[in-house]
Amino acid sequence: MGSLPLEDFDTMYLGDYLDEKEIAGGLEAPVSFFELIEGDCWRKNAPGPLKFLLLLTGSETGSTFQVLKFTVPQKYFLHFYVVGVAVTTSLLLAICFYAYMEMTPLLPEPSSYSTIASHLIGSNSFSFGSVLSRTMEHKYRVWRTVFVLLLMEIQVLRRLYETENVFHYSPSARMHIVGYLTGLFYYTATPLSLASSCLPEAIDFIRGQIVEFIVKGRARMPDLVIDSPSLLKPLLKLGWCQWIGAIIFSWGSLHQIRCHAILGSLRENKDSDEYVIPCGDWFSHVSCPHYLAELVIYLGMLIASGGSDISVWFLFIFVITNLSFAAVQTHRWYLQKFEDYPRSRYAIIPFVL
Numbered sequence: 001m002g003s004l005p006l007e008d009f010d011t012m013y014l015g016d017y018l019d020e021k022e023i024a025g026g027l028e029a030p031v032s033f034f035e036l037i038e039g040d041c042w043r044k045n046a047p048g049p050l051k052f053l054l055l056l057t058g059s060e061t062g063s064t065f066q067v068l069k070f071t072v073p074q075k076y077f078l079h080f081y082v083v084g085v086a087v088t089t090s091l092l093l094a095i096c097f098y099a100y101m102e103m104t105p106l107l108p109e110p111s112s113y114s115t116i117a118s119h120l121i122g123s124n125s126f127s128f129g130s131v132l133s134r135t136m137e138h139k140y141r142v143w144r145t146v147f148v149l150l151l152m153e154i155q156v157l158r159r160l161y162e163t164e165n166v167f168h169y170s171p172s173a174r175m176h177i178v179g180y181l182t183g184l185f186y187y188t189a190t191p192l193s194l195a196s197s198c199l200p201e202a203i204d205f206i207r208g209q210i211v212e213f214i215v216k217g218r219a220r221m222p223d224l225v226i227d228s229p230s231l232l233k234p235l236l237k238l239g240w241c242q243w244i245g246a247i248i249f250s251w252g253s254l255h256q257i258r259c260h261a262i263l264g265s266l267r268e269n270k271d272s273d274e275y276v277i278p279c280g281d282w283f284s285h286v287s288c289p290h291y292l293a294e295l296v297i298y299l300g301m302l303i304a305s306g307g308s309d310i311s312v313w314f315l316f317i318f319v320i321t322n323l324s325f326a327a328v329q330t331h332r333w334y335l336q337k338f339e340d341y342p343r344s345r346y347a348i349i350p351f352v353l
Contacts, residue, residue, distance in 0.1 A: 072180050074173035078163045084156035084187035091195045092149040098202035099146050103139040142198045143234045147242050148305045151249050152191055166264040193311040245304025252296030255282055259290040285350045287334050288327040292348050
């Protein structure tokens with residue numbers, strides 16, 4: 001068997017390298033939430049609707065032909081991040097343009113001390129005078145969205161780079177088509193969730209600009225002059241929540257980079273049949289530190305968003321639930337595969353899970 005238990009992907013997948021022998025003989029290692037349905041225990045104990053899904057996908061038969069019929073190469077993980085970059089970049093440009101044209105300057109002139117103090121401590125309840133007006137709150141919300149989308153852009157660009165340059169995919173590694181489609185959906189829905197608080201108004205504004213351009217023509221439209229300092233100033237004037245969130249995001253990203261480098265190095269020798277226990281960085285404490293880092297990254301984005309958007313909370317809860325499930329399955333696999341596996345390691349969260 002020529003695969004390594006390389007768990008190198010976020011949110012949806014356990015990311016182990018699965019060859020045809022493993023597919024035919026039942027899973028020795030979990031691959032993804034969706035690919036786990038190929039195992040015998042899922043087929044025997046699945047509820048009615050899930051059994052129907054297994055039958056539709058051919059998983060109920062357990063045959064190699066039927067399973068491979070509904071799988072795609074695992075290198076298609078690249079598609080997730082291509083989609084993520086495309087959607088996030090489009091939303092970022094649209095909302096940034098709207099914010100720059102309609103939501104600057106961010107602070108009123110002259111600014112009252114009470115307004116600034118209220119903003120700096122992150123709560124209007126501590127202001128010494130009048131609170132931020134509804135208009136100012138709206139401006140901050142739009143620019144907070146720009147800030148969070150910038151973080152998401154950094155995340156998907158980094159994952160795109162890692163998928164191309166860090167991970168080494170086995171030609172025989174497969175993932176289930178359901179997992180593939182869900183991954184595409186996830187990386188479309190996530191940036192939309194982060195932008196949902198002001199996306200409708202940004203779309204309306206851009207639609208109005210397009211209509212005006214069509215009606216007036218280019219010659220009668222004012223020139224668009226982008227002043228870089230004016231574009232950056234609102235981001236620099238955001239509150240402490242945004243910067244604390246950015247620090248947490250950066251901390252999680254740093255550790256995920258390290259953990260992915262460790263996991264990627266396990267398959268540098270593509271012809272090796274040896275299974276290796278990952279060591280180093282947060283691997284000293286948990287079996288899935290790259291998942292733990294993912295939780296930290298999304299916690300940073302949640303804090304940077306201000307925590308007032310319910311869709312961002314739902315996204316964070318989904319990530320916690322999904323990665324916790326994946327981490328527990330992977331942790332069990334490690335314990336079964338390696339007799340000398342460190343028993344002190346937790347699955348994903350030290351001293352908790």
